Amino acid sequence: xxxxxxxxxxxxxxxxxxxxxxxxxxxxxxxxxxxxxxxxxxxxxxxxxxxxxxxxxxxxxxxxxxxxxxxxxxxxxxxxxxxxxxxxxxxxxxxxxxxxxxxxxxxxxxxxxxxxxxxxxxxxxxxxxxxxxxxxxxxxxxxxxxxxxxxxxxxxxxxxxxxxxxxxxxxxxxxxxxxxxxxxxxxxxxxxxxxxxxxxxxxx
Numbered sequence: 420x421x422x423x424x425x426x427x428x429x430x431x432x433x434x435x436x437x438x439x440x441x442x443x444x445x446x447x448x449x450x451x452x453x454x455x456x457x458x459x460x461x462x463x464x465x466x467x468x469x470x471x472x473x474x475x476x477x478x479x480x481x482x483x484x485x486x487x488x489x490x491x492x493x494x495x496x497x498x499x500x501x502x503x504x505x506x507x508x509x510x511x512x513x514x515x516x517x518x519x520x521x522x523x524x525x526x527x528x529x530x531x532x533x534x535x536x537x538x539x540x541x542x543x544x545x546x547x548x549x550x551x552x553x554x555x556x557x558x559x560x561x562x563x564x565x566x567x568x569x570x571x572x573x574x575x576x577x578x579x580x581x582x583x584x585x586x587x588x589x590x591x592x593x594x595x596x597x598x599x600x601x602x603x604x605x606x607x608x609x610x611x612x613x614x615x616x617x618x619x620x621x622x623x
Contacts, residue, residue: 443491443622443623444490444491444623445488445489445490445491445622445623446488446489446497446592446620446621446622446623447486447487447488447489447620447621447623448485448486448487448488448489448594448597448618448619448620448621449484449485449486449618449619450484450485450594450597450616450617450618450619451482451483451484451485451616451617451618452482452483452484452485452503452505452614452615452616453480453481453482453614453615453616454480454481454482454483454503454505454507454601454612454613454614454615455478455479455480455481455612455613455614456478456479456480456481456507456509456610456611456612457478457610457611457612458475458476458477458478459475459476459608459609459610460475460476460608476509476510477510479507479508479509479510480507481505481506481507481522481524482505482506482507483503483504483505483506484503484504484618485501485502485503485504485597485616485618486501486502486503487499487500487501487502488500489532494534495533495534496531496532496533496534497531497532497533498529498530498531498532499529499530499531499532499547499549500527500528500529501526501527501528501529501549501578502525502526502527502528503525503526503528503614504523504524504525505522505523505524505525506521506522506523506524507521507522508520508521508522509522509557510559516561517561517562518559518560518561518562519559519560519561519562520557520558520559520560521557521558522555522556522557523555523556523557524553524554524555524556524603524605525553525554526551526552526553526554526576526578526601526603527551527552527553528549528550528551528552528576528578529549529550529551530547530548530549530550531547531548532545532546532547533545533546533547540586541585541586542583542584542585542586543583543584543585543586543592544581544582544583544584545581545582545583545584546580546581547578547579547580547581548577548578548579549577549578549579550575550576550577550578551575551576552573552574552575552576553573553574553575553576553603553604553605554571554572554573555570555571555572555573555574555603555605556569556570556571556572557569557570572605574603574604574605575604576601576602576603576604577601577602578599578600578601578602578614579599579600579601580597580598580599580600580601580614581597581598581599582594582595582596582597582598582616583595583596584620589622590621590622590623591619591620591621591622592619592620592622593618593619593620594616594617594618594619594620595617596615596616596617597615597616597617598613598614598615599612599613599614599615599616600612600613600614601613601614
């Protein structure tokens with residue numbers, strides 16, 4: 420995964436936009452994010468301190484928001500810092516026993532962002548490769564039981580993707596879509612995430 424990140428970063432550096440349009444020096448984005456997490460397996464010892472057993476967690480959804488700041492170092496190349504905050508209910512049962520579960524995950528990433536092929540007067544596609552960390556917490560409560568299970572982890576994360584902005588006026592654009600493949604390593608497993616965001620961009 421780190422090799423892929425370096426390849427994308429190098430592609431940004433050697434890429435060139437065909438447009439002579441001037442780009443804003445900085446952009447601030449904020450909007451809604453939908454995150455689809457692939458299924459993975461959690462060892463029982465993570466929650467129950469029981470060795471040698473595990474249970475599968477099926478794919479589930481998280482919802483939240485994303486905010487980012489992009490500062491241009493050249494008209495087609497920028498450095499982006501991004502924060503995503505997500506919430507959801509990853510599991511509904513454990514061994515057929517109904518449970519109440521709540522997950523909170525946020526990531527903090529940074530890396531290069533570049534224009535793709537062209538930057539039209541109104542349309543601005545981009546690609547990015549970000550690297551950083553993710554912090555996830557999960558609370559599991561079994562109805563009728565007095566105990567609860569809480570976990571908290573902080574691991575590295577990688578995010579590769581791109582998007583398309585539509586200029587509304589000189590200082591505001593609509594981010595029609597930002598689609599990313601994000602990898603996190605929480606709960607002793609790897610989560611492959613499909614992340615979709617939309618919102619507004621403020622340009623300076």
